[in-house]
Amino acid sequence: MIRTRFAPSPTGFLHIGGARTALFSWAYARRHAGTFILRIEDTDVARSTPEAVQAILDGMNWLGLTYDEGPFYQMKRMDRYKVVIQEMLAAGTAYHCYTTQEELDRMREEQRTSGIKPRYDGTWRPEPGKSLPIVPAGMLPVVRFRNPLKGVVAWDDLVKGRIEIANAELDDLVIARADGTPTYNFCVVVDDRDMQITHVIRGDDHVNNTPRQINILAALGAQVPLYAHLSMILGDDGQKLSKRHGAVSVMQYDDEGYLPEAVLNYLGRLGWSHGDEEIFSTQQFCEWFDLDHITPSAAQFNTEKLNWLNAHYLKLADNLRLATLVQPRLEARGVMVSAMPSLEAIIGLYKERVSNLNELADAAEVFYIDLHPKAEALTQHLTPEALPALADFAAGLKDIAWEASTISALIKRCIAKHGLKMPKLAMPLRVLLTGQAQTPSVDAVIALFPRELALKRLATIPKI
Ligand code: GLU
Secondary structure, X not given: OOEEEEOOOOOOOOEHHHHHHHHHHHXXXXXXXXXXXXXXXXXXXXXXXXXXXXXXXXXXXXXXXXXXXXXXXXXXXXXXXXXXXXXXXXXXXXXXXXXXXXXXXXXXXXXXXXXXXXXOOOOOOOOOOOOOOOXXXXXXXXXXXXXXXXXXXXXXXXXXXXXXXXXXXXXXXXXXXXXXXXXXXXXXXXXXXXXXXXXXEEEHHHOOOHHHHHHHHHHOOOOOOEEEXXXXXXXXXXXXXXXXXXXXXXXXXXXXXXXXXXXXXXXXXXXXXXXXXXXXXXXXHHHHOOOOOEOOOOEEOOHHHHHHHHHHHHHHOOHHHHHHHHXXXXXXXXXXXXXXXXXXXXXXXXXXXXXXXXXXXXXXXXXXXXXXXXXXXXXXXXXXXXXXXXXXXXXXXXXXXXXXXXXHHHHHHHHHHHOOOHHHHHHHHHHHHHOOOOOOOHHHHHHHOOHHHHHHHHOOOOOX
């Protein structure tokens, strides 16, 4: 039974890298009919905030990354960690250490000057036959993990291949501070064990933690999960994503008018592939996703490709759904959407031409506002030769059947009568009705309007 988890630290929003980690963990569980767990690693109380927790939940919700268990909060599991620390002390896999901070600093300084890697010297580490120093009165100890001294710790990383670290490289890690609070790596280990995680899929900034975590798990007699460390994501320019540089919240993609399915599809291909497939539904992704096809090298973000995918998913999306996404965007701009013209119909006509929801809102906005086409556009397109045809067209529009086909026939009659080419009439009509020279087919655009509104906008044609 596959059990995966996403374990963000709530110190900021859910950014693109975190979202991809969450997606891969989620998809792996879905693929294998397993369980996906959300765990909030909020033990860094100075940096964790409830707003950041909410931002993570919002981001996951927007992407549709549903979790089967959790969210679990590490701060609520403190008692559990303390129990495990006591068990380890009792079992001799952890020990009290009374070395003071000053002693540690001095030790490190001496090691540095003699060219040795700084490490805890093991003063308080119990060994058979070794007598420990006398416990200093009134001092609270930290708890250290008794890391094996010899051999190697190794794992077959599902992305990076075999990784081996000599135990001699690893210090006896502090697992509880003097005030009793457990430390980061220890909480992760207890949780991964208690939550029976089978596959740890996470960013490769955690590779250095893994040997320590494996040793502690082994000391607890726990099954060691499989690890898949994902390489980082680089920005469009090949630079590392950072808070100052492109590492934006996934919710910003919502603000910018991306559809969640486009972002999911995009993230799915960011460092993973299934042959040459570029476009796949989330369901398809879950059926295909495996850990064998994750690229070990860094993946580069490509905004153009994301835009292309978004345009694709906009075309596929249901008009009513798009209308419910566009309407609040219009309202936020102070544009009131009325029943007529129908937002759904406008979207149906324009969604082929845009690459995000905000562009769709731009296109729809002109149908609802008190329109004042720009003077230059009017002078450019309302040419003296066009005016008689425009007047005829406006007159004809009063009593024809209100459909794109009859409107189109009327346009054709007017251009034939006045000996004009299509753009000579279509362009001024576009400008008068929408303020824009670029629109879908003008007959279809006119048909979106209620007749009265179209006539009202055409009533501004200068008299000849
Ligand atoms: N809390 C860690 C982070 O946000 C992830 C820990 C893990 O996945 O093991 O980077």
